[in-house]
Amino acid sequence: MKKLLFMLLVIVAAASACKKEVCENPFYCKWDTPFEVPPFDKIKLDHFKPAFIKGMEEQMAEVNAIINNPEEPTFENTVKAMEYTGELLSKVQRAFGPLNSANTNDSIQALSREMSPLFSKHRDDIALNEKLFERVKSVYENKTKFNLTAEEGKILEDSYLSFIRSGIGLSPEDKDKLRGINQELSLLSVKFGENLLAETNGFTLVIDNEKDLSGLPAGVIAQAAETAKAKALEGKWVFTLKAPSYFPFMTYADNRSLREKLFRGYMMRGNNGNEKDNNEMVAKITKLRVEKAKLLGYSSHADFVLERNMSKEPERVINFLDQIWKAALPVAKEEALAQQEMINKEGGDFKLEPWDWFYYTEKIRKEKYDISDEQTRPYFAVDKVTEGMFYVANKLYGLEFSERTDIPKYHADVKSFEVKREGRHVGILMIDYFPRASKNGGAWCSAMRAQKVDKDGTFVTPLVSMVTNFTPPTGDTPSLLTPEEASTLFHEFGHALHSLLSNTVYSSGVSRDFVELPSQIMEHWVLEPEVLKVYAKHYQTGEVIPDELITKLENAGKFNMGFTTVEYLAASSLDMEYHSLSEPVDINVGEFEKKAMEKYGLISEIIPRYRSTYFSHIFSGGYSSGYYSYIWCEVLDADAYKAFRETGDIFNREVAQRFEKEILSRKGSRDELEMYISFRGKEPGIEALLENRGLIAK
Numbered sequence: 289m290k291k292l293l294f295m296l297l298v299i300v301a302a303a304s305a306c307k308k309e310v311c312e313n314p315f316y317c318k319w320d321t322p323f324e325v326p327p328f329d330k331i332k333l334d335h336f337k338p339a340f341i342k343g344m345e346e347q348m349a350e351v352n353a354i355i356n357n358p359e360e361p362t363f364e365n366t367v368k369a370m371e372y373t374g375e376l377l378s379k380v381q382r383a384f385g386p387l388n389s390a391n392t393n394d395s396i397q398a399l400s401r402e403m404s405p406l407f408s409k410h411r412d413d414i415a416l417n418e419k420l421f422e423r424v425k426s427v428y429e430n431k432t433k434f435n436l437t438a439e440e441g442k443i444l445e446d447s448y449l450s451f452i453r454s455g456i457g458l459s460p461e462d463k464d465k466l467r468g469i470n471q472e473l474s475l476l477s478v479k480f481g482e483n484l485l486a487e488t489n490g491f492t493l494v495i496d497n498e499k500d501l502s503g504l505p506a507g508v509i510a511q512a513a514e515t516a517k518a519k520a521l522e523g524k525w526v527f528t529l530k531a532p533s534y535f536p537f538m539t540y541a542d543n544r545s546l547r548e549k550l551f552r553g554y555m556m557r558g559n560n561g562n563e564k565d566n567n568e569m570v571a572k573i574t575k576l577r578v579e580k581a582k583l584l585g586y587s588s589h590a591d592f593v594l595e596r597n598m599s600k601e602p603e604r605v606i607n608f609l610d611q612i613w614k615a616a617l618p619v620a621k622e623e624a625l626a627q628q629e630m631i632n633k634e635g636g637d638f639k640l641e642p643w644d645w646f647y648y649t650e651k652i653r654k655e656k657y658d659i660s661d662e663q664t665r666p667y668f669a670v671d672k673v674t675e676g677m678f679y680v681a682n683k684l685y686g687l688e689f690s691e692r693t694d695i696p697k698y699h700a701d702v703k704s705f706e707v708k709r710e711g712r713h714v715g716i717l718m719i720d721y722f723p724r725a726s727k728n729g730g731a732w733c734s735a736m737r738a739q740k741v742d743k744d745g746t747f748v749t750p751l752v753s754m755v756t757n758f759t760p761p762t763g764d765t766p767s768l769l770t771p772e773e774a775s776t777l778f779h780e781f782g783h784a785l786h787s788l789l790s791n792t793v794y795s796s797g798v799s800r801d802f803v804e805l806p807s808q809i810m811e812h813w814v815l816e817p818e819v820l821k822v823y824a825k826h827y828q829t830g831e832v833i834p835d836e837l838i839t840k841l842e843n844a845g846k847f848n849m850g851f852t853t854v855e856y857l858a859a860s861s862l863d864m865e866y867h868s869l870s871e872p873v874d875i876n877v878g879e880f881e882k883k884a885m886e887k888y889g890l891i892s893e894i895i896p897r898y899r900s901t902y903f904s905h906i907f908s909g910g911y912s913s914g915y916y917s918y919i920w921c922e923v924l925d926a927d928a929y930k931a932f933r934e935t936g937d938i939f940n941r942e943v944a945q946r947f948e949k950e951i952l953s954r955k956g957s958r959d960e961l962e963m964y965i966s967f968r969g970k971e972p973g974i975e976a977l978l979e980n981r982g983l984i985a986k
């Protein structure tokens with residue numbers, strides 16, 4: 289008996305030792321966390337590098353197995369088989385992504401720099417693999433034999449074209465050249481993002497004289513005092529370049545020279561001639577992109593990118609932007625004039641400058657509409673706005689959301705929700721609301737695990753992560769949002785719904801200039817009176833937002849749209865200018881930007897929403913020759929929302945079901961215009977957009 293017990297103990301010990309050894313690196317084990325969310329509490333920095341390398345090796349072995357398959361190439365044994373390679377690699381990347389973008393530090397950044405050329409090489413080892421291409425090409429040329437579904441047909445076409453676009457047809461020397469460019473580009477964009485984060489964190493405006501706070505709302509002052517305290521500057525007030533600190537200061541601070549100081553800090557990011565300067569990155573990235581495009585037989589980087597977008601070619605985008613520019617610029621000029629008049633009336637003896645714009649806009653808004661963000665903030669507590677968007681998703685798509693506290697998170701601030709429909713699990717949504725030094729600026733949504741059907745036929749549910757940089761809570765006051773922040777929350781939630789409601793076999797990507805349709809359509813609901821009545825409740829009294837305030841919000845809705853449109857279009861055009869270059873020339877970034885803006889006739893009181901050295905969308909994100917996508921998609925979302933409006937019911941279930949079926953659920957599995965027409969019955973026109981922005985009379 290004793291002996292048996294001993295033996296059992298030995299076996300148990302051996303089993304657990306073995307398990308322990310195998311699971312020393314959590315990436316090599318099946319995750320027993322709820323919904324297989326990455327076990328962030330167990331993953332250590334040291335686990336990433338070996339797992340990344342093993343992941344790449346495994347994928348190469350899988351690719352080689354496909355190549356060496358003695359059977360004739362078929363969709364099943366080649367294209368479909370490729371879709372299921374690299375499971376480990378993507379498992380590691382899914383856990384690394386959120387840390388790298390929203391909870392980073394020097395070691396994570398160093399690892400990202402170290403890995404980026406290796407990833408680039410790995411991607412090229414697959415994309416430039418002749419033998420693999422031969423098989424894909426054979427399937428592509430014989431596609432009628434395989435009885436493919438529409439989705440499979442699209443995957444096959446995407447796969448075939450991606451080989452061509454990756455340079456499979458190039459000579460061996462040119463392929464080597466391309467590999468070099470890809471590696472350099474990937475490192476440069478990592479460096480661009482790192483510099484920008486350092487520059488954004490590096491600037492602060494410290495105020496020690498209370499008088500200099502004149503004009504600022506109490507909540508903003510309290511936040512600045514807390515920031516000072518966190519920086520061991522107790523008793524002072526610190527303003528930063530993070531959106532919830534920067535924009536209120538620019539909007540309310542009476543001290544003009546301090547506004548100028550903060551503004552210059554913001555607009556000079558990456559352009560200070562220090563070791564974090566991004567001028568060289570922009571020049572090099574731009575030049576390498578042209579070189580790459582030329583090598584691949586395109587006349588510019590924009591031609592290369594847009595070929596696979598809904599817009600297809602740069603000329604269409606440029607003409608489209610021009611049409612809106614012509615409508616918006618005169619409106620912006622009128623807005624500038626009105627502000628100058630106010631300055632003169634107040635006896636200010638100066639010309640309106642960009643650091644005055646937000647301030648005087650706010651004054652005019654107050655005068656004309658008697659409304660300010662400070663009046664509405666108490667009704668926009670972040671939890672209430674979150675409830676509001678869940679309400680909309682419930683009315684439209686029948687989704688239910690419940691908070692889960694047992695789900696591992698990459699940072700303590702993250703909130704997790706389980707999403708269900710008719711009792712069935714749909715996916716997990718994580719939201720990370722507030723700024724911190726370890727987080728990139730802006731707002732984004734990403735799929736930590738995309739929906740798909742696994743090779744064994746199991747339906748894989750999505751894990752979706754939303755990241756924003758909203759006004760943080762201070763002391764006893766919860767986070768109180770501006771209507772614009774509330775709208776951003778709905779926007780990112782729209783991306784989240786796109787991921788949550790997708791229902792495809794493969795996890796195919798969506799074109800850059802279509803992907804903002806699901807997000808931007810959600811923005812239409814945020815200030816609808818019917819929706820406001822549900823969520824916009826005073827955070828102290830619980831009182832529902834008064835009708836009078838709703839009317840004011842509505843009336844002020846189209847205010848300052850000249851500016852909003854022009855600063856956005858200026859950045860879009862700057863993006864198109866950089867990427868329409870047809871020769872790999874050395875540019876002086878400052879001069880290039882200046883000339884481009886002069887060409888469009890941008891007025892001196894407005895600067896582009898992003899200047900070159902902090903335009904991360906196009907130099908470190910995936911939006912190169914794609915920043916136009918937001919307004920391109922606005923044509924679609926304005927028209928699509930009309931489909932709800934026309935029924936007299938903004939929650940019309942039939943329209944919502946059609947939107948889900950034809951657009952959300954399909955992801956990138958079909959041509960975009962086809963999807964849109966299946967939903968709407970016709971192509972969209974530009975009028976709804978211009979009307980919504982108040983740029984033409986209704």
Ligand SMILES: [Zn+2]
Nearest residue numbers: 779783804807
């Ligand atoms: Zn978006």
